[in-house]
Amino acid sequence: MNEPTNKKNRFGKDTITNIPDDAPIAKSPGHKLRTSNVIVDRKVLADEEKKLLANRPDSKKLDKLEDQELEYIKYEDQVGLIRKPPEPGEEEKKVEIPNLFTGPSFRNPPSRFRFDGHKMMHHLDRIAAWQAGEKFAPIHIDMGLTKFCNTACIYCYAVVQNMTKGTMIGRDALLRYIEDCGRLGVRSIGFIGDGEPTLNPAMYDATVLAKQLGIDTAMATNGIILDMDRADEMLRDMTWIRFNLSAGDREGFKRVHQSTEESFDLLVEKIKALVRTKKENNYQCTLGLQMVLIPECFDQVIKEAELGAELGVDYFVIKHCSDSEYKEIGIDYDNYLSIEDLLKDAETYSNDDYVVQVKWNKIMAAGESDLYKNGYRKYDVCYGTPFLLQISGNGKIYPCGPFFNKERFYIGDLHEQSFFDTVMGDRYWEVHQDVVESVDVHKDCAIGCRQDYVNKFLWDLKNGPEHVNFI
Numbered sequence: 001m002n003e004p005t006n007k008k009n010r011f012g013k014d015t016i017t018n019i020p021d022d023a024p025i026a027k028s029p030g031h032k033l034r035t036s037n038v039i040v041d042r043k044v045l046a047d048e049e050k051k052l053l054a055n056r057p058d059s060k061k062l063d064k065l066e067d068q069e070l071e072y073i074k075y076e077d078q079v080g081l082i083r084k085p086p087e088p089g090e091e092e093k094k095v096e097i098p099n100l101f102t103g104p105s106f107r108n109p110p111s112r113f114r115f116d117g118h119k120m121m122h123h124l125d126r127i128a129a130w131q132a133g134e135k136f137a138p139i140h141i142d143m144g145l146t147k148f149c150n151t152a153c154i155y156c157y158a159v160v161q162n163m164t165k166g167t168m169i170g171r172d173a174l175l176r177y178i179e180d181c182g183r184l185g186v187r188s189i190g191f192i193g194d195g196e197p198t199l200n201p202a203m204y205d206a207t208v209l210a211k212q213l214g215i216d217t218a219m220a221t222n223g224i225i226l227d228m229d230r231a232d233e234m235l236r237d238m239t240w241i242r243f244n245l246s247a248g249d250r251e252g253f254k255r256v257h258q259s260t261e262e263s264f265d266l267l268v269e270k271i272k273a274l275v276r277t278k279k280e281n282n283y284q285c286t287l288g289l290q291m292v293l294i295p296e297c298f299d300q301v302i303k304e305a306e307l308g309a310e311l312g313v314d315y316f317v318i319k320h321c322s323d324s325e326y327k328e329i330g331i332d333y334d335n336y337l338s339i340e341d342l343l344k345d346a347e348t349y350s351n352d353d354y355v356v357q358v359k360w361n362k363i364m365a366a367g368e369s370d371l372y373k374n375g376y377r378k379y380d381v382c383y384g385t386p387f388l389l390q391i392s393g394n395g396k397i398y399p400c401g402p403f404f405n406k407e408r409f410y411i412g413d414l415h416e417q418s419f420f421d422t423v424m425g426d427r428y429w430e431v432h433q434d435v436v437e438s439v440d441v442h443k444d445c446a447i448g449c450r451q452d453y454v455n456k457f458l459w460d461l462k463n464g465p466e467h468v469n470f471i
């Protein structure tokens, strides 16, 4: 064993094999076990194994030859096994079987929610319609239900979206729109937008109606004024509820959300009650926390990871703070690079029931990520808006949130025309085409926009390499 074989490899070095001297050697290469350039006859080995198996009544019993020593290796939750060779000088009583190491191996961590990516491959019918140049309904719509809020988070992107106190989508227009989404085949709607959704009292009925029509809904909320009398219906009918919380204690909450410490206590109590109701009724609604990362909450990251575990929510996700094309929020993406270790620490709070995840692809906008390199996107054209549409809290439709209030990209108003007719009409598709033809995503767009992952996927699809059949 381990002796040079007098054979040289292509680098001119002696080849050394770890196979036993008496291992059956195949005469010619082919579909056989190969160690360096010595070819072992796998078939003969298999016959030996079969003989051993035939003598073993319990198939789960570990096969151990007489006088053979086994060494166990433990790595995380896996146990590996090495069959040790006989002691030197001891008479060999068994056939040596090489290559039977069953050691621990790498396992990819589970990706329960795919926060840091997209799910476009689950909607191939819409992709096919796009490729065929047909009109098609959005897979998902993010929409605000109001244009105002009861907190004033210091990272809020909505401040550049023309917030107006008291403005919200009217009840009739909202319910009519939900019906149109059902007719069109919209698959999901997120009440995620410029204003706080729970300030629109029609949100609850819209959710119940959407469920009846087969549309998934979700909500991102600060949770403070969530109507607990209707919480049961929300847990029953929503796919997920995410709390916009960028603090793990009262003081951090007051600082980052510019709200009161009492509001933090109230929110914590509401989340606890929701977790309890969900468990009691076996509702499938996912409950999570989301931190928008800014330097002012760096000290809150670990505290919130702990809080999420204590509350019993399903996840805690940490995302980048979007900034406008004019950098109005003032985010310095280089700051994120300095707390990589802290963010990795936060992820260690994950367990089977609780996911803590950082959206690395966007957090690393200042470095190398799948989406960005030095702040530039890894795609040049935005094709994503017809797949993932955004509607403002005043009912006005635009291709995306960063273009709210930009008249050139205004599509229509839910109060004035049916959403079904809008999607089937010309203006809707002219605006999406305008985005494709005129927008320079590296200059005209918000950093970290919602459509980023989808855009990257569609860009790669549209700009395929040659010889695609050679997969």
Ligand code: SF4
Pocket (backbone or CB within 6 Å): 382, 384, 385, 399, 400, 401, 402, 403, 435, 439, 441, 444, 445, 446, 449, 450, 451, 452, 455
């Ligand atoms: S890439 Fe630009 S146009 Fe497209 S969704 Fe993002 S911000 Fe809007």
